[in-house]
Amino acid sequence: MPLLWLLIALQSMQTVALKRFEVVRVNPDQMTHMPKSLQALFVDPVPSAEPVDTLDQAAARAGFTPRLPKSSNKPEFGVSDSIHGEATISSSELNAALNDAKASNTAVPQNWDNMKIAIQQGQGILADYGDFLITQAPPMTFSAPSTVPLDRFLEVVFRIVGVSAPDAAALRQKFASNPAAFFPIPVRYNMDIHEVRLNSGPGLLLQNGDKVGQLALAWSSADRSYFLTGFLTEAQVIEIANSIPNN
Numbered sequence: 001m002p003l004l005w006l007l008i009a010l011q012s013m014q015t016v017a018l019k020r021f022e023v024v025r026v027n028p029d030q031m032t033h034m035p036k037s038l039q040a041l042f043v044d045p046v047p048s049a050e051p052v053d054t055l056d057q058a059a060a061r062a063g064f065t066p067r068l069p070k071s072s073n074k075p076e077f078g079v080s081d082s083i084h085g086e087a088t089i090s091s092s093e094l095n096a097a098l099n100d101a102k103a104s105n106t107a108v109p110q111n112w113d114n115m116k117i118a119i120q121q122g123q124g125i126l127a128d129y130g131d132f133l134i135t136q137a138p139p140m141t142f143s144a145p146s147t148v149p150l151d152r153f154l155e156v157v158f159r160i161v162g163v164s165a166p167d168a169a170a171l172r173q174k175f176a177s178n179p180a181a182f183f184p185i186p187v188r189y190n191m192d193i194h195e196v197r198l199n200s201g202p203g204l205l206l207q208n209g210d211k212v213g214q215l216a217l218a219w220s221s222a223d224r225s226y227f228l229t230g231f232l233t234e235a236q237v238i239e240i241a242n243s244i245p246n247n
Contacts, residue, residue, distance in 0.1 A: 012145055012146045012147070013143060013144070013145055013146065014143065014144060014145070014146050014150065015141050015142070015143040016141065016142050016143075016150060016179040017139045017140070017141050017179070018139060018140045018141065018142055018179050018180055018181040018225075019139050019179070019220040019225070020178055020179065020180040020181070020202070020220065021180055021181050021182075021183065021203075021204040021218040021219070021220075022171070022174070022180040022181075022182055022183070022204065023182070023183045023184075023185050023191075023193050023204070023206065024158060024161075024163060024171060024182045024183070024184055024185075025163070025184075025185055025186070025187045026161040026162050026163065026184045026185070026186060026187065027161065027162030027186070027187060028186045028188070029162075030101050030160065030161050030162035031161050031162075031184075033097045033100045033101045033160050033161070034097065034157070034160055034161060035090065035093040035094065035097055037087050037088060037089075037090060037093065038087045038157070047080045047081065047083070047124070047135075048080065049078025049079055049080040049124070049125075049126040049135075050078055050079055050080075051076065051077070051078045052077050052078060052079055053077075054077070055077060057077070058077040058078070058079055058125045059125070061079040061123065062079050062122070062123040062124065062125050062137075063122065063123065064125075064138075066125040066127060066136055067136065067224065067244050067245050067246075067247075068127060068134075068244065069129075069134065069240045069241070069243045069244045070240075070243040071129050071240070073129045073130050073131070075127040075128055075129045076127075076128045077125060077126065077127055077128075078125070078126040078128070079123055079124070079125055079126070080123060080124040080125075080126060080135065080137070081123060082120070082121060082122050082123045083119060083120060083121040083140070084118065084119075084120050085118065085119040085120075086116060086117070086118040086119075087116070087117055087118075088114060088115070088116050089108075089112045089113060089114065089115045089116075089117065089148065089153075090113065090114075091108045091109070091110050091112050091113040092113075094108040094112075094156060094160070095107060095108050097160045098156065098159060098160060101159060101160050101161075101162065103159035103160065103165070104165075105165060106155065106156060106159045106165070106168075108156055111147055112147070112148050112153075115144065115145050115147060115148050116144070116145070117142070117143065117144040117148065117150075117153065118142070118143045118144070119140060119141070119142055119143075120140065120141050120143070121137055121138060121139070121140040121141070121225075122137055122138040123137065124136060124137030125137070129230075131230050131231060131232065132228060132229065132230025132231075132232055132237070132240065133228070133229060133230065134226060134227070134228040134229075134240075135226070135227045135228075136224050136225065136226050136227075137224070137225055138223065138224065138225070139220060139223070139224070139225050140181050140225060142179065150175070150179070151172045151173070151175045151176040152172065154171065154172060154175055154182075155168045155169065155171070155172040158171055158172075161184065162187075181225075183206070183218075185206075189208075189209075190208065190209030190210070191206060191207070191208065191209055192205075192206075192207045192208070192209050192211070193205070193206050193207075196217070196234070196238055198219055198238065198241050198242055199241075199242045199246065200219065200220075200221045200241075200244075200246050201219065201220070201221075202219065203217050203218060203219030203238075203241060204217070204218045204219065205217050205234060205237070206218075207234070213231070214229050214230060214231055215229070215230075215232065215233075215234065215237060216228065216229040217229075217237045217238070217241055219241060221246055221247070222246075222247075223247075226241070226244070228240060228241060
């Protein structure tokens, strides 16, 4: 590629930080319509972590010092790998997937073809306190050429996995005004999902509808994303999250 065209391509990239979390309810049967080329963009909120012996080792490996909650338990630490999920858009594949999903009034323009999109996140630190664990990492970022509006691309993905046209449009508008990382959860699960207020801002709480089992809390600060899960009450996870220093 000539240098001039390379510089133009680099300058036309868009990258957004995903500092908000939201759940999208999906139809598992329709998840099979998703092109394999896009599967690299879906990541686990609690990735596997390699154990390390001390806090200092975790900080040296990850490149930052973790902010830890108040607890009488001594945590065990692990370091998770950085995330780099990349996919090349195939307009024909996406349009075929939309057709298979019977998602009318949505189409992928030809100029998206062969464009690359990527999800990235730096290494993270996991702290396991026994009755709960917490992961933290730099905020995730979502990148694509400026010719591929990220909100419109996500609307296409939502339609493919079974989200209705009105709901997909609403999620698109919310992403455009305040970009979010999405957790796909099958519609068959009865879930209690709601926003809670933390000292650092809003957080997303997820729990089984019957209030039995683990619950999870996801939130972000200016330079860090957190995911906390354990066999705790809502009041307990909020207290733990609020005990973490903001900087």
